[in-house]
Amino acid sequence: MSRSDILAVDAMGGDHAPESIISGLDIAALRHPQAKFLIFGDxxxxxxxxxxxxxxxxxxxxxxxxxxxxxxxxxxVALRLRDSSLRRAIDSVLSGEAAGVISAGNTGALLALSKIVLKTLKGIDRPAMAAIAPSARGDVVMLDLGLNVVYDARNLVEFALMGEQFARIVLGQPAPTIGLLNIGSEEGKGDETLRNAAAMLRDSPIAKQFQGFIEGHDIAAGTVHVVVTDGFTGNVALKTGEGALKFVGGLIREVFVAGPFAKIGYLFARGSLRRLKKTLDPRRYNGAVLLGLNGVVVKSHGGTDAMGFAHAVDVALDMTGNDFNSRIAEGLAAMDRALLSAETATDPNV
Amino acid sequence: MSRSDILAVDAMGGDHAPESIISGLDIAALRHPQAKFLIFGDxxxxxxxxxxxxxxxxxxxxxxxxxxxxxxxxxxVALRLRDSSLRRAIDSVLSGEAAGVISAGNTGALLALSKIVLKTLKGIDRPAMAAIAPSARGDVVMLDLGLNVVYDARNLVEFALMGEQFARIVLGQPAPTIGLLNIGSEEGKGDETLRNAAAMLRDSPIAKQFQGFIEGHDIAAGTVHVVVTDGFTGNVALKTGEGALKFVGGLIREVFVAGPFAKIGYLFARGSLRRLKKTLDPRRYNGAVLLGLNGVVVKSHGGTDAMGFAHAVDVALDMTGNDFNSRIAEGLAAMDRALLSAETATDPNV
Incomplete structure (x- = not known):
């Protein structure tokens, strides 16, 4: 058994733990017969x-x-508990027993423990949280989703680089396109940090994939595969989009209970309505990934059920099986060489 | 005729101008027989x-x-054109002929000209752009939507105050509730500016209406009547939500062309599907308002049709007819008295 098939699981985190966690792992075990789960809990x-x-x-x-x-x-407080199920699961990644860890529990504790125990990847200043969201042109990746409220241009460039590798793995895109979220698509829009990040990306090894600035409506339109933004904006945008989808879901349900004709209409359209529901099922998008740490760290929604948790396990195994972190290290080295040569080329003193 | 019934209109701004503008005004003239339009154009x-x-x-x-x-x-460049249709329309508000101005044209030019010609309301540091959006519990108001990428806590408090008065008028709510958009609802979340703004609002005359921090999903859930945020976040959130609604609208259309059964289903559910479409019709939400200027300034979407433009006229007449700016001045004075007395109460030197 390869180490990349071994996942550490915190069985105690989440609103319906440990029941939903164990049921979710059972679904995952059927899907991934090669995987092995190290389960920590009471x-x-x-x-x-x-x-x-x-x-x-x-x-x-x-x-x-x-x-x-x-x-x-x-x-x-969580940091002081040496024998917590979460801490023990993360420790097993540090020791090399497991390739990644998954928890549906306390996000702040997961982040703090992961950073302290596993440490940030060499060359990455700050980890970022990424997730997958539906769009009119297929799934897209978005990051950061809340870890970095304070950030600089270099951080955004690192997010782009990590998001690009993440999209290659989870979306299966050979050359994912990238957009920087802004309030307009023209070059002069946004603050200096955004403009500097855009300039650095135009000089980077992923310059050909970089589509420049995008706007909020581009997320669900699927204009790019990877939406790069700071943690505050990303968190608000993701939750706003989720809220809008939930709102329309409620309206659609109301349509088909509105009267006898509508109910008959539902019976006829049932098949395709079920496909619509499946497309928008939030469980299909469960599993946010903390990128930029020495080890794969996946956060499941606390309120999800077994099906949602199993999906988060899919994401985690996708990441461990594709050697995400070595790819990031290579990408960073290429990025630094490119940025250095761009600086040298424009520096009149050289 | 009262001056509040007179609206200046830039007939030349917008993708389908002047045709859609004049058709839209014709619809508005039927709805508002008391209104008079000063139309500027070629x-x-x-x-x-x-x-x-x-x-x-x-x-x-x-x-x-x-x-x-x-x-x-x-x-x-726009500022130098003294005889542009937009400039002339704004000038007629300054001269007192019209109570407000409406344009579907260049947003940047509308903002710059409005600020320079009409000036900011006494006591307001920065104007804000507000709009109405649909939610599960009825329409909500959101601001700022892009004017203020740089802002401080006092600006956010002024946005809350202006948004509160705006919601009273356009939503008809006697005591609209207010939320500050953040990445979590706990008191310690977000940066210092947000925490300071929340503290000031808790000491303000609208303290009882202030519900604290809200998150992205609260917008479409309708948790509060007024969503207060900075211009960058608000612009991204509004467009992200619009994009998500458009995305689902496309999926719903696909459902009912998916096959013969679905098409029959559509025939039965047609009535309630039409109501759903009407609820989410972006034209119903057309008309963003620039709050905090000496005069009512309304921006219509550039791409809207006559129906959408007519809705923006409804919003403008609602604002001029309800003496929005005097209400803001009163609200500001009460706010300053309350904040001053809160400071005095906590200052050990007094």
């Missing part, structure tokens, strides 16, 4: 659930963890 | 269109303007 609660699974029980190793990090625990 | 093109209207020709006064500001003209 033995009294988790072991009986594992014993009752169809497939997972043969593909996992359970380890008791004496502490649990609650959803509202401050990261500073 | 006589050779506009006068024949007016002559062919049903109602508008009796409710307007046309004035020839020798110049037109194109959509891609830089504001600095």
């Amino acid at each position: 033995e009294a609660r988790v072991a009986p659930l594992i014993a009752a699974t169809r497939r997972l029980k043969n593909n996992c190793e359970f380890r008791h963890a004496g502490e649990t990090i609650s959803g509202d625990m401050k990261p500073t | 006589e050779a093109r506009v006068a024949p269109l007016i002559a062919a209207t049903r109602r508008l020709k009796n409710n307007c006064e046309f004035r020839h303007a020798g110049e037109t500001i194109s959509g891609d003209m830089k504001p600095t």
Whole structure:
């Protein structure tokens, strides 16, 4: 068994843990027979659930963890718990036993522990959170989604580089296009940080894929494969888009209970309405990835069910199986060479 | 005729001007028989269109303007054109002839000219752009939408105050609720500017209406009546939400052409699907308002049709008829008294 098939799982994080986590892993175990899960949690609660699974029980190793990090625990407090299920899972990535870790628990604690235990990848200043979202032209990748409220142009360029590799793996795009989120597509729009980041990307090894500035409506239009932005804007944009989709979902349901004719209409259109629902199912987009750490770290929505958690496992195994971090290191080195030669070329003193 | 019924109109701005503008005004003239429109534009093109209207020709006064500001003209260039249709329309608000101005043309030129000619309201540091958006609990107001990429806590508080008065008028809410857009609803979330703005709002005359921080998904959920944010975030959020709605609209259309059964389904559900379409019709939300200037200034989408332009006229007349600016002045004075007394109460030297 290759190390890239081994995933550490925090069984205690999330609104419906550990039940939804173990059920989700059972679905994942059927989909990925080669994978092995190192499951950390409270033995009294988790072991009986594992014993009752169809497939997972043969593909996992359970380890008791004496502490649990609650959803509202401050990261500073969570950091002190050495035997929490989350900490133990992350430790197993540091020790090299597992290639990645997945948790549906406390986001702040997951980020803080991952950064402290696993450390940031060489050459990456700040990790970023990325996720996949639906668009009119297929799925797109968006980052950062909330980790970096303070950032500079170089950070945005690193996000672009990490997002590009992420999109290659999870979208299967050989040369994903990239856009910087702004309030207009003209070159002079936005603040200096955005304009500097755009200038650096135009001199970078991914210059051909860089489409310049994009606007909010370009996200769902699928104008680019990778939407790059700061953590504040990305978090607001992702949640605004999710909220809008949920709002329309509610309106569509109302349409078909509006009266007897509409109900008959539903019966006829049921098949294609189900496909629509599936396209927009938030569980299909579950699994945000913390990029830029020494190890694959995946955050599942706390409120998701087994199906959603299984999807987050898909994402994690996609990342560990494709050696994401080595690719990033190569991309960074090429980026630095290109930026250096661009500086040299424009420096009159050379 | 009261001055509040007189609206100055730039007939030359917008992708389908002057045709869509004059047709839109004709619809508006039927809806608002008391209103009078001062129309500025190129006589050779506009006068024949007016002559062919049903109602508008009796409710307007046309004035020839020798110049037109194109959509891609830089504001600095636009400012020099003294006889442009936009400039002449704004001038008529300054002179007191009209209570407000409406244009579907160049946003940058409209903002620059409005600020220079009309000036900012006393006590308001920066004007803001506000618009109405649909939500699961009825329409909501959102601002700023792109004017202020640089801002401080006091600016956000002024946006909240202007948004509150705007929501009273356009939503008819007697005590609209207000939320500050952030990446989490907990008190410690976001940067210092957001936390300071929240603290000031908690000490303000609208403290009871202030619901604290909200997140992106709260916009379409309709958690609050007024969504307050900076211009960069607001612009991205509005366009992201519009893009998501458009995306789902496309998917819904696909559902009902998917096959013979779906087409029959459409026939049965047609009535309620039409209501859904109407709820989400972007023309119903056309008409962004520049708040904080001496005079009502309304920007219509450049690409809208006559129906959309007529809706923007509705918004403009709602604003002029309800004496928005006097209400803002009163609100500001009350705010300053409240903030001053809060400072005095907490200052140990007093």
